[in-house]
Amino acid sequence: MPKYDAYLIDLDGTIYHGSQPIPAAKRFINRLNQAEIPYLFVTNNSTKTPETVADNLTKQHGIPTRPDQVYTSALATADYVKGLRTNNQSVYLIGEVGLKDAFAKAEIPVGPADQASYVVMGLDREFNYQKLQEATFAISRGAKFIATNADTNLPSEKGMLPGAGSLVAAVVTATGVEPTIIAKPEAPIMEGALARLNQPQKPIMVGDNYNTDILAGIKNNLDTLLVYTGVSKPEEIAKLSDKPSHEINNFDEWSFD
């Protein structure tokens, strides 16, 4: 009998480093499949579709993955807005293909800012002053402000790019309004992920970043597994009072029983 009946698993820093594989992570996913334990990859990145993320895992990292095994902050945001909205309400959307696709598939109408009941904002590398102004006017008029995630940066080959949280900060400053944030460490993405896994009895949240992955688990009363292959370091975690349930150096140290 395995300790946990479902795994929520972060991607970058946990399963791979950008284009670099993490071999023990690939073995871990293989073992999950063999043990027939359900899992869902949960990522704060809203820019890619689940198809693109699954394709990258399958082809670049040799981890065969279906799109329905990927839950992005874009999907979580569409699920969240779907739960809130009434008929006729539309969304002003700032974001990339992942976010646009999630709202299209959820059949949520996206339209101009001046008629929107919601301003939904994710990382958008075509962000500009005009979009900032539209969002500011809509939120000042009373539209609800929702952000996919608050990550300040996004790693890239060129260096740390400004993340969704950086664009969100501009809107917060111009409006004085704080958004509802969907992604880790906040609750909505966890609730959406557990719903996708059909409300498992004993799930666990797995990741490399204490401030997003592990806090998301702790805040949502899930057990947590911190793997030291990414952002967080053992010496930082040693100082904290709210520790992960489990800490490992790599996934080869982890057994399901």
Add this chain to the structure above:
Amino acid sequence: MPKYDAYLIDLDGTIYHGSQPIPAAKRFINRLNQAEIPYLFVTNNSTKTPETVADNLTKQHGIPTRPDQVYTSALATADYVKGLRTNNQSVYLIGEVGLKDAFAKAEIPVGPADQASYVVMGLDREFNYQKLQEATFAISRGAKFIATNADTNLPSEKGMLPGAGSLVAAVVTATGVEPTIIAKPEAPIMEGALARLNQPQKPIMVGDNYNTDILAGIKNNLDTLLVYTGVSKPEEIAKLSDKPSHEINNFDEWSFD
């Protein structure tokens, strides 16, 4: 003998409201001219050249003004950078014509972000992700981060536009670095304005906004005159311990002696 030998005077909310004149303000400037008391208009807005600001005062508001009677945050920023920089150092500039013109006139080289020693940022209604990314990389690499002003909004006929402070917040979030801020209530614009007035013995700072104009005076050990024709209200000021030196409802209540 007048109480004050030089006046630093805010513009919007103090001398006019956007395109609306304030008649007592026009009379106040007339009286300053008649009494031959030097004055300088000091504005946080970096987007316009002093020529444009002077022209607007002269033609729209009937207040004859020379460009050298206008000190913008753009001019103050160029003066500040001029005081810091050594030969060969260049600036990556995000801003509009007022800021570009100030740096051109100060003969400070403006160039690409990857070679810049300074990132200078003001309101730029052509701001976009590319500029945000360039600024983020340059500051992360060690370029000094300087902002013309931190005003969160800019009034317009369409509503409150996002101000320079909103764009600055995006860069602060992406870099974790706070800028040196030049404009009111910070010191550099006051120091630059007093230098332009040849270091008067007993200057006074005049404006409608406690949080910018009056705090700029207080922080720089100037006497201050708050005029209740704009942002600040008597009931708000009544609660503060650090009061303006003088409070008036309009300039007709003010005498120089």
